Amino acid sequence: MTLRSLLLIATMMLAIAPLSAHATGCREWNRMSESRKWDRIDRMIDDAISGQRGRSYQVNRNAIARCLADNSENMFWDFEDICSDPSTAQMSAIRSRFKNYIWTCVDG
Amino acid sequence: MNRILRALFRFCGGLLLALASACASHGPEIQTLGFLENYGQLSPGREGQASLIYIDGEADFSTYSAILIEPVVAWPGPDGQPAVATQELATNLDEDLRRELAREFDLVDQPGAGALQLRTALAFEADSHLVLEVELLDGVSGQRLVAAVDRRKLESVGSASQTDAWAVLIRNRLASFRQFDSAWRAREADAAP
Numbered sequence: 001m002t003l004r005s006l007l008l009i010a011t012m013m014l015a016i017a018p019l020s021a022h023a024t025g026c027r028e029w030n031r032m033s034e035s036r037k038w039d040r041i042d043r044m045i046d047d048a049i050s051g052q053r054g055r056s057y058q059v060n061r062n063a064i065a066r067c068l069a070d071n072s073e074n075m076f077w078d079f080e081d082i083c084s085d086p087s088t089a090q091m092s093a094i095r096s097r098f099k100n101y102i103w104t105c106v107d108g
Numbered sequence: 109m110n111r112i113l114r115a116l117f118r119f120c121g122g123l124l125l126a127l128a129s130a131c132a133s134h135g136p137e138i139q140t141l142g143f144l145e146n147y148g149q150l151s152p153g154r155e156g157q158a159s160l161i162y163i164d165g166e167a168d169f170s171t172y173s174a175i176l177i178e179p180v181v182a183w184p185g186p187d188g189q190p191a192v193a194t195q196e197l198a199t200n201l202d203e204d205l206r207r208e209l210a211r212e213f214d215l216v217d218q219p220g221a222g223a224l225q226l227r228t229a230l231a232f233e234a235d236s237h238l239v240l241e242v243e244l245l246d247g248v249s250g251q252r253l254v255a256a257v258d259r260r261k262l263e264s265v266g267s268a269s270q271t272d273a274w275a276v277l278i279r280n281r282l283a284s285f286r287q288f289d290s291a292w293r294a295r296e297a298d299a300a301p
Contacts, residue, residue: 047291048284064284095292096165099285103163104153106281 025091026083037079041072044098067105075101140257141183143229143241150255160257167246167253169282170290174223175213176247177205183231183239194232197271201230201240204275212283223247224282230271238262238270242278 024040032040045068049061068075078097082088138159140147150160182190182198190198205228206215219225225245232238237259244254262270 044288047295048288050287050291090165092165094165096163099163099165099288100153100161102284102288103161103281106284107277 024094026089026093027091029079029083029094030089037076038072041075041079045069045072048098048102064102064105068101071101071105138257139239139259141229141231141239141241143181143183143227144243144255144257146252147257149252150257153256159259160255162252162255164251164253168289168293169253169285170287170293172222172224172247172286173214174216174220174247175209176216176219176223176225177202177209178225178227180205181227181229183229185231191232194230197232197238198230201228201271201274204272205278208275208279209282212279212286219247219250221248224253225250226278232262236262240274244282 024044029037029040045065048068049065075098079094082093082097138152140160144150147160150162153159153161180198180202182195184190185194205226209215209226213224216223225247227243227245229241230238238261240256240258240260242254242256242258243252245252258274260270
C-alpha cells in the first residue's frame with residue numbers, strides 16, 4: 001500500500017466520521033449533503049416531540065410537530081445562514097436556534 | 109432544477125431579510141423594565157415569540173430536576189410604587205408559576221445543583237399592556253440560560269387568564285427543552301467514539 005493510498009483512506013475516514021455523529025454543530029452541518037440536512041432537521045423535530053422526559057409533559061405534541069414541520073424550510077435556510085457566517089457558526093448555534101423554534105411552536 | 113429553485117428562494121429570502129432589517133432599524137424600540145441585566149444579549153423574537161429572547165444553546169435542560177422560584181416582582185410605576193393591579197397580577201402569576209412548574213420540577217427554596225432559578229418581574233402599563241420579564245439561571249453558577257421580555261395586551265384588568273397562560277407556556281417550554289435536550293444528549297452519547 002502506497003503512502004498516497006494511506007493518505008486517501010485517512011482523508012476519507014476523517015470526512016466520514018463527523019457525518020456519522022448524531023449531534024449537529026455547524027462544522028458537521030456544513031459537510032452534509034442537502035438530503036442529509038433535511039434528514040437531520042426531521043430527526044431534531046422527532047427528538048423534540050417523542051419520548052416522555054418530564055413528569056407531566058402535557059404539551060400538545062401534534063400541534064408542536066405540525067408547527068416545527070411547517071417551519072422546516074425556514075430552519076434549513078436559518079441553519080445555512082448561521083453556519084456560513086463565521087461570527088455565528090458556534091458549536092451550539094444550531095441547537096440554540098432550534099430551541100427558538102420550539103419556544104415559538106409551544107406558544108402556538 | 110430543485111437546486112436552482114432553492115437558490116432563488118434563498119436569494120429572495122435574503123433580500124426580504126435585508127429589507128426587514130432595514131425597516132426594523134427604523135421601527136419602535138422594544139421597551140424594557142430594567143429588571144434584567146444585559147439586555148444586549150437578547151434579540152428580537154420572531155412573530156408569535158416573546159418581544160426579546162435569549163436561549164443558551166449550550167444549556168442542557170435535561171440535567172435540571174428542580175427549580176427555585178423567586179417571588180414575582182411587581183414592577184413599580186412612575187411614582188415608585190407598584191399599582192394595586194400590578195401587585196394583584198404579580199401575586200396571581202406567582203401562584204400560577206408554582207402550580208404549573210410543580211408539575212414538571214421539584215420546587216426548592218435554595219439554589220443548588222440540578223436546580224434552575226427563575227426570576228420574574230411584571231409591570232402593568234397605562235395602555236392596558238402587561239410586560240413580563242423572565243430569566244432562568246443555573247442554580248449553582250448563576251449563568252443565564254434563558255431570558256425573555258414579553259408584552260401583551262390585557263383584555264380585562266385583574267384578569268388571571270394572562271398570568272395563567274404565561275405560567276403554562278413557561279412550563280411547557282421548559283418541558284419541551286428537557287425533552288429535546290434529553291434526546292440530543294442520548295444522540296451525543298451514541299455518537300461518542
